[in-house]
Amino acid sequence: MTFDTWNIAFVGMVTSMLLFNIMQWYSHRERVYGYYTLFMLLWLGYFVLRQEGEAWLREGTYHFVRVAVPMMAYFVYYDFSAVFTRLRDEKLLKLFSRVQALLTVYVLVEMGLCFFSEGWRLPVHEYLHIAMRTILILASGYIIWRMAQAPDRVIRYFVAGSLLLVLFGAIAMVTTITGIRPSTPLRPWEAPLFYMQIGIILELLCFSLGLAYRHRRASIEKAVVFEQLAREREQLERERLETKLAAQQTHKLLSDLRMKALRAQMNPHFLFNSLNAIQECILTEQTDAAASYLAKFSKLVRLILESSDKQMIPLSSEIESLRLYLDVESLRFTQAFFYEILVHTHIDASLINIPPMLVQPYAENAIWHGLLHKEGDRKLTISFFSDDEFLYIEIQDNGIGRAKAGQEQNPLKKEYESRGMKLTDERLQALSEREGVNAFAEVEDLADPAGRPAGTRVMVTLPI
Known part of the structure; x- marks a missing residue:
């Protein structure tokens, strides 16, 4: 080369x-x-x-x-x-x-x-x-x-x-x-x-x-x-999710404790009124009424105790408890009012869950402060209906209305009623915080064509 x-x-x-x-x-x-x-x-x-x-x-x-x-x-x-x-x-x-x-x-x-x-x-x-x-x-x-x-x-x-x-x-x-x-x-x-x-x-x-x-x-x-x-x-994402989950669990736990505390206050409130009613029947020698009252009341207490440690119960159980409560109240006041519970046919009450004893305070308020002060026909209607997102519970009475009821109540009884309604509102608020949804109740005063008070309507809205 x-x-x-x-x-x-x-x-x-x-x-x-x-x-x-x-x-x-x-x-x-x-x-x-x-x-x-x-x-x-x-x-x-x-x-x-x-x-x-x-x-x-x-x-x-x-x-x-x-x-x-x-x-x-x-x-x-x-x-x-x-x-x-x-x-x-x-x-x-x-x-x-x-x-x-x-x-x-x-x-x-x-x-x-x-x-x-x-x-x-x-x-x-x-x-x-x-x-x-x-x-x-x-x-x-x-x-x-x-x-x-x-x-x-x-x-x-x-x-x-x-x-x-x-x-x-x-x-x-x-x-x-x-x-x-x-x-x-x-x-x-x-x-x-x-x-x-x-x-x-x-x-x-x-x-x-x-x-x-x-x-x-x-x-x-x-x-x-x-x-x-x-x-x-x-x-960082895992820690963020863990922190968020811990916060949610803590928030849920606090809400659960708050719900339990509110229920613990609600149940004695109702039981106290019921026992007073039984006592009144016995003292007035209404033995048949007392026996019927005790039969229904014992069954109602059993349902209340069964649901006392539960956050939610089937709607069917809530309706059964509500029916027993209204029967007890009706017996107590010797059929002084008429009630009906309407459940729309498209609702499967066994598949929908709601907080226990949620409707009872509204029904009690309608009876005690709306119907019993009215003369003539007294009617309480409780309706359950729903859409794709919410369950609606309507409690309507044809009583004297809130304004006149407030005038006729004595201060002690008014404070007692306000406490029960306040506890129910707080339960709805706690449910909203725990589940991250909007649960609330709206109260409407009804009037006849002449503008006179014709009762009260309460609409409770719960997410399904």
């Missing part, structure tokens, strides 16, 4: 590496690939012009290319090195800057010698070139020694490539100075450029491997960071 053949192969290898690096630069858009591309481009231009330019370049231009273009490549090499190794050593960075300044001065001097004078013919031209190469070898040796102490694998790739270039560059310089008698045709190892080309190829290989490793490590580090961030986000 002749040197010309080898040179063509060398240019082909460097060109392939250059094109591959340009693609990498386009793909990653990192500055290190830009410096590396320029570094390879300068060396490629240098060897092409050294081999082919002597025939068509002006002599001064050719000699400028021979001595100045490698120095331009070394100038870029220092920028590439700082970025490639992510150098933070201030001393080395200062050394890089000084060597680059020296290279700039040298290139300017060579421009003057090659383009503006015949200085390239003088021995000083070669002496300057040899001196500059010697300075670069010494500076590179020091840089390699300093960087070799770092444990980073990327820096090791850089150190290996730089060391190979320095080594083969020194061989090329020694070969140039001592001179080897060439044969014809020129064999590769007889040309000083051959050793420089070997050093460059090995250096480029090391740098390319280092760049590949650097990119792979950066990708892994980025993936690790993303994974860590994802884990942290997942942990």
Whole structure:
């Protein structure tokens, strides 16, 4: 193989590496690939012009290319090195800057010698070139020694490539100075450029491997960071959900305790009134009424006790308790009023749940403070109907109305009634807070066509 053949192969290898690096630069858009591309481009231009330019370049231009273009490549090499190794050593960075300044001065001097004078013919031209190469070898040796102490694998790739270039560059310089008698045709190892080309190829290989490793490590580090961030986000989301769940459970527990406390107050309120009624029947010697009253009352108490520890009961159970309560009250007042309970046919009372003893206080209020103060026909109607979202309970009486009832009550009884209604309203509020829904009761005063009070309507709305 002749040197010309080898040179063509060398240019082909460097060109392939250059094109591959340009693609990498386009793909990653990192500055290190830009410096590396320029570094390879300068060396490629240098060897092409050294081999082919002597025939068509002006002599001064050719000699400028021979001595100045490698120095331009070394100038870029220092920028590439700082970025490639992510150098933070201030001393080395200062050394890089000084060597680059020296290279700039040298290139300017060579421009003057090659383009503006015949200085390239003088021995000083070669002496300057040899001196500059010697300075670069010494500076590179020091840089390699300093960087070799770092444990980073990327820096090791850089150190290996730089060391190979320095080594083969020194061989090329020694070969140039001592001179080897060439044969014809020129064999590769007889040309000083051959050793420089070997050093460059090995250096480029090391740098390319280092760049590949650097990119792979950066990708892994980025993936690790993303994974860590994802884990942290997942942990934060889990903690947020756990906190939210704990808050909901705490809120539900407090609401449950509040509901139980309210029921504990509600049941004694009703039982107290019922026992008073039984006592009144016994004292007035209404034995049949007392027996019937006790039978219904005992069954009612059993239902109340069964539901006392439950948050919700089936609507069918609530209706049964309500019917028993109204029977008891009707017996107590010797059929002084008429009641009816209407459940719309599309409602399955066994599938709908409501808080226990919810309707009873409204029915009690209608009887005691609306109907019993009225003369003539007394009627209480309780209706259950629903839509897709809510259950509606309507308690309507044709009593004397709230305004007149308030005038006729004694203060103690009025306070007692207000307490029962207040407890029921608080139960609805607690249910709303516990379930996160809107449960409420609305009271409407009814009037006849002449505008006279004609009773009261209460509408209780519960979510299904």
